[in-house]
Amino acid sequence: MIDEVDLDLPVRAALPELGAALGERGAAVLVAPPGTGKTTLVPLALAGSVGGRVVVAEPRRVAVRAAAARMAWLLGEAVGGRVGYAIRGERRTGPDTRVEVVTTGLLVARLQRDPELAGVDAVVLDECHERHLDTDLALAFAADARAALRPDLRLLATSATAAADDLAVALDGPVVTAPDPLHPVDVVWSPPPRPVPPPRGMRVEPALLDHVATVVRRAVIETAGDLLVFLPGRREIDEVARRLGDVGAEVLSLHGGQDAAHQDRVLGGSTDGRRVVLATAIAETSLTVPGVRVVVDAGLSRRPWTDHARGLDALVTVLASQPSATQRAGRAGREAPGTVYRCWSEAEHAHRDRDDAPEVAHADLAGFALQLARWGTPDGAGLALLDPPPATAFAVAREVLRGLGLVGGAATGGRPGDEGRITERGRSVATAGVHPRLGRALLDGAEAVGADVASEVVALLAADVPGDTDDLEERLRAARSANDPRWRAEVRRLRQVDGLPRRGRRSGSAATVVALAYPDRLARARAADAREYLTTGGTGVELAAGSRLRGSPWLAVADAVRGPGDRVARVRLAVPIDEDLAREAAAGWWRDDPVVAWEDGDVVAERRERLGAIVLARRPLTDPDPAAVAAAVRDGLAAEGLGLLRWDDAATALRARLAFLHAARGDPWPAVDDASLLARIDAWLDLTRVRRRADLARLRVAPALRHLVPWAEAGRLDELAPTAVTTPSGHRVRVDYTDPAAPVVALTVQRAFGWQRAPVLAGVPVVVHLLSPAGRPAAVTADLASFWDSGYPQVRAELRGRYPKHAWPEDPRR
Numbered sequence: 001m002i003d004e005v006d007l008d009l010p011v012r013a014a015l016p017e018l019g020a021a022l023g024e025r026g027a028a029v030l031v032a033p034p035g036t037g038k039t040t041l042v043p044l045a046l047a048g049s050v051g052g053r054v055v056v057a058e059p060r061r062v063a064v065r066a067a068a069a070r071m072a073w074l075l076g077e078a079v080g081g082r083v084g085y086a087i088r089g090e091r092r093t094g095p096d097t098r099v100e101v102v103t104t105g106l107l108v109a110r111l112q113r114d115p116e117l118a119g120v121d122a123v124v125l126d127e128c129h130e131r132h133l134d135t136d137l138a139l140a141f142a143a144d145a146r147a148a149l150r151p152d153l154r155l156l157a158t159s160a161t162a163a164a165d166d167l168a169v170a171l172d173g174p175v176v177t178a179p180d181p182l183h184p185v186d187v188v189w190s191p192p193p194r195p196v197p198p199p200r201g202m203r204v205e206p207a208l209l210d211h212v213a214t215v216v217r218r219a220v221i222e223t224a225g226d227l228l229v230f231l232p233g234r235r236e237i238d239e240v241a242r243r244l245g246d247v248g249a250e251v252l253s254l255h256g257g258q259d260a261a262h263q264d265r266v267l268g269g270s271t272d273g274r275r276v277v278l279a280t281a282i283a284e285t286s287l288t289v290p291g292v293r294v295v296v297d298a299g300l301s302r303r304p305w306t307d308h309a310r311g312l313d314a315l316v317t318v319l320a321s322q323p324s325a326t327q328r329a330g331r332a333g334r335e336a337p338g339t340v341y342r343c344w345s346e347a348e349h350a351h352r353d354r355d356d357a358p359e360v361a362h363a364d365l366a367g368f369a370l371q372l373a374r375w376g377t378p379d380g381a382g383l384a385l386l387d388p389p390p391a392t393a394f395a396v397a398r399e400v401l402r403g404l405g406l407v408g409g410a411a412t413g414g415r416p417g418d419e420g421r422i423t424e425r426g427r428s429v430a431t432a433g434v435h436p437r438l439g440r441a442l443l444d445g446a447e448a449v450g451a452d453v454a455s456e457v458v459a460l461l462a463a464d465v466p467g468d469t470d471d472l473e474e475r476l477r478a479a480r481s482a483n484d485p486r487w488r489a490e491v492r493r494l495r496q497v498d499g500l501p502r503r504g505r506r507s508g509s510a511a512t513v514v515a516l517a518y519p520d521r522l523a524r525a526r527a528a529d530a531r532e533y534l535t536t537g538g539t540g541v542e543l544a545a546g547s548r549l550r551g552s553p554w555l556a557v558a559d560a561v562r563g564p565g566d567r568v569a570r571v572r573l574a575v576p577i578d579e580d581l582a583r584e585a586a587a588g589w590w591r592d593d594p595v596v597a598w599e600d601g602d603v604v605a606e607r608r609e610r611l612g613a614i615v616l617a618r619r620p621l622t623d624p625d626p627a628a629v630a631a632a633v634r635d636g637l638a639a640e641g642l643g644l645l646r647w648d649d650a651a652t653a654l655r656a657r658l659a660f661l662h663a664a665r666g667d668p669w670p671a672v673d674d675a676s677l678l679a680r681i682d683a684w685l686d687l688t689r690v691r692r693r694a695d696l697a698r699l700r701v702a703p704a705l706r707h708l709v710p711w712a713e714a715g716r717l718d719e720l721a722p723t724a725v726t727t728p729s730g731h732r733v734r735v736d737y738t739d740p741a742a743p744v745v746a747l748t749v750q751r752a753f754g755w756q757r758a759p760v761l762a763g764v765p766v767v768v769h770l771l772s773p774a775g776r777p778a779a780v781t782a783d784l785a786s787f788w789d790s791g792y793p794q795v796r797a798e799l800r801g802r803y804p805k806h807a808w809p810e811d812p813r814r
Contacts, residue, residue, distance in 0.1 A: 001082065001098065002045040005074045009037030014178040015045050018156075022046075022122075026146070027155040027173030029128075029164045033180045034327065035288050035334035038158050039067050039126055040074060047082075047098040050154065052121030054099045057107040059132045060282050061087045062256055066267050067126075068092075068101040088433050089493035104134035109433070111141040112374055115149055122154040128167055129159040131358035131386070133368050140383040141375060143171055160327065170384035183333040185295075190215050191345040199300060199317035201561060204236055208343070212298045213243035215341050216276060220247055223339050225293025226275040230328050232300040232317050234466075237278040247276060254279040254289070281324075288334060295332040295340040297325060304363040306393065321353040358387050365389055365397035366436045370422070373407050374430045378420030401426065403519070403588055404440045432497050434462045441517035442494060443501075449512050450504035451495055456480070457513040459490035461558055461573075470547050472558055472575040473510055511577040514556040515585035521557040522582045523574075524614050532568065533557075536582075536589050536612030540568035552576040556585075579616075586611050594621055596628035598636035602693040603629060630687040633696070637681060642674055644696045645685075651701035656737035657721040658705065663740040664762040665720070670708040684708045720762040728754025735766065742767045742782065749778060749795065753812040758784040770795070773803045788813055 002015070011032050021028040032038035039056070046054045058064045068085035072078060079085065084093030085101040093100055102110075104125070110117065117123070123142050128135055139157060146153045157167045164175050192211040199205075212229065219227055227249070231237050237253045244251050254266045254277055266277060267289060277289055281301055301324060305316040320328070325342065332338030342349070360368065368389065372380050378398070380388065389397075398420060402409035406426035409419050422430070429439030438458045445454035459465075460476055465487050467475040479487045494500075515522055520537035529551045531543045541560050543550050555574040562569035583590065589612040596605045605624035609617040637644055647655075661669035670676070681687070684707040690696060709717065721743075724732045731751050736744040743761055746769040758781070759766045768787075770779045778795050781787040792812060800808035 001047045001075065002041060003048065004076075005041065005044060007037070007041070007074060009041055010181045011037040011041050011178045014176055015042070018042070018176045019045070019049060021174045021176055022049075022154045022156065025173045026151065026153070027143075027171040028157075029167045029171060029173060029175045030156060030158045030178065031164050031175060032158060032160065032178035033182060034160050034330060036178050036181065038178065039063075040070050042156070042158070043099045043101075043124055044071060044074070046122045046124065046154070046156070050121035052119050053097065054122045054124065055107065055110075055117070055120050056099060056101045056124040056126060057104045057135075057138055058101060058126050059104050059130050059135055060256060061103055062254075062263050062282055063127075064101045064103055065263065068099075069267075071099060071101075089489050104132065104138045105433075107138045108134055108141060108371060109431070111138070111145060112371070112430070115141070115145040117145065117150065117153065120153070122156065125155070125157045127160065128157045129161045129164075131356070131360070133359045133363060133365075136358070136360060136386055137368065137371055139167075139170060140380075140385050143384040144375075144382070161323065166386050170386060182330055183335070183337045185329050185333040185337070186339045187329065188339060188341045189346045189349075190218075190341050190343055191348070192343070198319065199232075202233075202302075202315060202317055204232065204300065204317055206239070208298065209236060209239045210243065212296065212343055213240050215343055216240070216244060216296050217247055219294050219296055219339070219341050220249055220274070220276070223294045225336075225338070226277065226289070226291040227294045227296060228289055228292045228331055229276060229278045229296040229298070230320075231278055231280065231298050232302040233280060233315070236298070236300075237280070240278055244276065249274040249276045251276045251278065253277075254282065256280065256282055289331070290335070292331055292334070293336060293338045295328055295338070297328050297340060297342050299325070299342060299344045304359065306362065306364040319352055321356050322349065323354070323356055325349070325352070360385075360387050360389050364435075365393050366400045369394060369397040370401055370406060370426060370430050370436045373401070373420060373422040374427060378407065378422075400520075401436060404429075404436060405588075406430075406436055406440065428499050432494070434458060434494075437517040438462055441513045442497065443499065444516050445513035446501045446504065448504050448516070449509050451500050451502050453504070453510065454500075454513050455491045455494040457510045458517075459487050459494055461514075461517070462494075463487050463490045470544060470571055470573055471549055472514060472573050474548075475573065476510055509581075511556050511575045511581060512585070514558050514575050515577055515581055518557060519586040519589060520612065521560070522577065522586050522611065522614075523555045523557050524579075524582075525551075525553055533571075534614055536586050536614055538613035541571050542568050543571050543574075547571070549574055549576060554579055554582055556582075582611060594624070596621070596624045596632050598632045598639060601636075601640065603632045603636070603691060605629065605632075626688055629691060630682075633687050633690050634678075634681055636693070637696075638678055642677060644693065645699060645701050646697045647701060651705065653723065653737070654702050654705050656740070657717065657723075658709070659740040660737045660743060660764075661717075661721050661762055664764050668710045668713055672705070672708070680708070722761070725759045725761075725766070727751045735761070744769060746771060748773055748775070749799070749812075750806060752784070753807075753809065754814070755784055756813050758782065772799055773806050 018028060018030055030038055043054050043056045058067060064085050064087050068079050068083050072083040075082060080092040080094050082096055083099045084097040086093060086106055087103050088106060125135065125139055142155055146155055155171055157171060159167060168175050192208065196205050196208045216227060216229055231240060234255050237255060241251050241253060250273055252266050252275055299320050300317055301320045302315050302317050329340035332340050372378055377383055401407040406423060406429055408421045408423060428443055429436055432439035432442055438461055442454050442458045456476060460479055463486050465479050465484055467478055469475055521535050523533035523535045523541055526532045526534060531550055533541050533555060535541060535557065541557060549555060554577045556577045557571055557574045559573040560569040560571050592609045595608050605621040607619045607621055608615050655672050658670060658672045662671050685704050722735060724734050725745060726732055729751055733745045733747045742764065744767045748771045752770060758768050765782050767782045768784055772778045778799065779791055796808050
């Protein structure tokens with residue numbers, strides 16, 4: 001088929017080496033920059049060398065249609081002939097199709113149904129450097145199938161970056177590099193005139209969008225050719241488009257949420273006038289936008305991010321990395337010399353990330369984990385995964401699947417050997433083509449309220465239908481009346497899912513479907529008519545100030561986001577429910593347990609009926625387990641400190657003496673700092689009679705501390721660390737052990753007369769604070785013998801004139 005294409009793209013030069021590598025090893029990695037023809041010419045070349053079908057997997061739906069259309073055009077045919085494509089809910093292939101372009105998600109589904117890939121002789125995994133979850137799974141499953149079932153299957157991974165070593169190891173094949181014909185691209189650093197705060201959550205500062213629009217206008221004046229403007233999302237595209245109303249060029253948008261006709265018009269080029277194409281990252285590597293000579297880069301990216309501790313997932317806006325900026329700039333130099341305007345400074349660029357983290361490092365892994373379980377490798381052992389999933393995130397994902405009954409474990413009543421293995425319910429959900437939560441809601445929701453309502457609600461959530469309200473029922477009514485084509489197409493697809501019940505047990509309710517999808521996000525108001533709610537999963541959420549949902553006692557939260565530094569998460573989409581439905585949907589979260597714990601500054605002993613973190617009812621425990629009470633008290637002391645005890649003068653003084661002996665002698669004299677006392681709390685403090693906070697203040701701390709001193713040493717306490725020392729004149733002077741490194745005595749100069757040197761306690765000389773007859777400081781010394789020789793004469797001279805009635809001998813040691 002490649003012989004029919006009269007197009008000399010750079011990748012042609014690499015085709016002989018690539019063909020030889022695939023013939024000898026059966027697998028290879030092709031490194032070729034965007035625009036070199038790897039997505040279009042390589043599949044056509046493979047189709048001419050194998051007898052079966054070539055399947056090309058792309059990470060994005062828009063790239064699937066664009067690649068198929070381009071290859072068909074090169075052959076002079078319509079899509080659906082020798083070149084076709086398939087995406088979720090849409091397929092254009094025929095009996096003569098030799099090259100089929102699919103999404104990586106669809107390839108994963110096919111491998112799950114038919115690991116041998118009957119009729120397929122070659123698989124091309126395009127744009128593997130983007131490292132989406134589906135791309136990683138497709139690579140791992142295809143390599144596993146080839147090793148175990150299809151040694152004749154040819155596997156090719158392509159990458160736009162030179163970092164292909166991991167791919168080569170995973171496929172056990174060589175790396176082939178195509179020449180890079182990139183034309184020179186001039187870089188224009190164009191930061192905002194004033195600093196702009198970095199993105200926060202999904203928010204992008206309007207000042208930055210103003211600046212991007214200004215840079216676009218400047219580029220239109222200074223350059224020729226079409227412009228490609230990179231922005232993080234649809235909202236920013238709309239905002240910048242609004243600011244470019246009179247820019248003097250046709251302003252177009254390009255993102256994954258558009259219909260095929262619009263995308264085809266943008267990707268088809270233009271013959272009259274200049275174009276400004278505002279695009280998301282889909283134009284970074286997967287697509288070639290013809291006519292582009294100029295790139296304006298806002299310097300932002302949007303990626304999935306999951307708060308695993310709170311069970312919330314969202315898209316967040318981040319600064320684009322250095323590799324991403326390089327890829328974007330390259331779009332200006334594919335057809336001729338070009339220019340890139342970067343909306344940040346060269347100095348800032350040097351501090352941006354040098355690598356892009358794979359999606360597995362920060363995304364929700366529930367779907368990833370379900371696919372591994374369906375493949376028969378719940379923990380991924382033995383698979384060629386480019387990066388192992390993070391342990392904590394993976395454990396959270398598997399716990400979600402267990403809670404939904406999709407894999408074996410305690411929540412499903414499975415046997416010990418079934419832990420992590422997919423259940424029959426899990427197999428059905430895995431084929432639905434949506435997130436496991438939504439798949440569970442689709443099947444169980446259809447059984448409860450019918451297929452129509454379940455499909456409509458799940459489609460609303462899966463297709464991310466935009467709207468200005470946080471009320472899901474209002475959003476659903478708007479989708480129905482607007483007849484949104486993407487939503488309608490997804491509804492039709494979901495209604496055809498295998499095993500979907502047609503009729504429900506009761507009348508349709510959107511709340512039922514949402515509650516089944518997110519049983520850990522069922523939320524109860526903290527107070528009547530309050531904006532704040534607590535979810536079953538323990539996360540605090542709040543409604544917007546003007547939300548119509550305010551005052552609902554219970555909510556099923558479909559979407560919430562918690563930005564950096566936010567105290568609680570903000571509800572973006574929810575529906576009112578009642579407590580009965582909450583109990584039914586979150587039955588697996590219901591508990592009725594005794595609770596003995598330290599809460600809100602005291603011991604709590606009660607039986608609690610709860611849904612997850614939401615307490616439904618409380619009943620006092622009349623006879624709590626003493627061991628549990630003691631554990632709660634220990635927790636309270638650890639949380640709030642030993643200040644809960646009553647430290648009278650005797651306890652404080654004893655603790656100081658013991659601290660001194662530990663510093664001076666070490667073991668067996670005990671450490672008595674807070675951490676040490678808390679670590680050995682049971683060794684010295686009897687907590688068996690403590691029932692509440694007030695009981696702690698009645699404990700006698702000083703006698704308790706003596707339990708830490710070994711019996712053999714207890715008798716030497718007063719010898720080694722006495723409370724007072726006796727002066728030569730017979731006076732008793734208190735010893736201050738506040739500083740454990742050096743005990744202190746304070747006395748008038750006259751009472752120290754007769755001491756040859758300072759007293760020594762446990763081998764440590766006492767620091768002597770000498771006072772005037774009026775009690776004012778006169779001198780401080782740890783070496784009294786030297787003081788008598790060198791310091792005392794000056795003190796004597798200063799004080800005897802002021803206090804002539806007191807004795808001031810020349811030699812105070814006599």
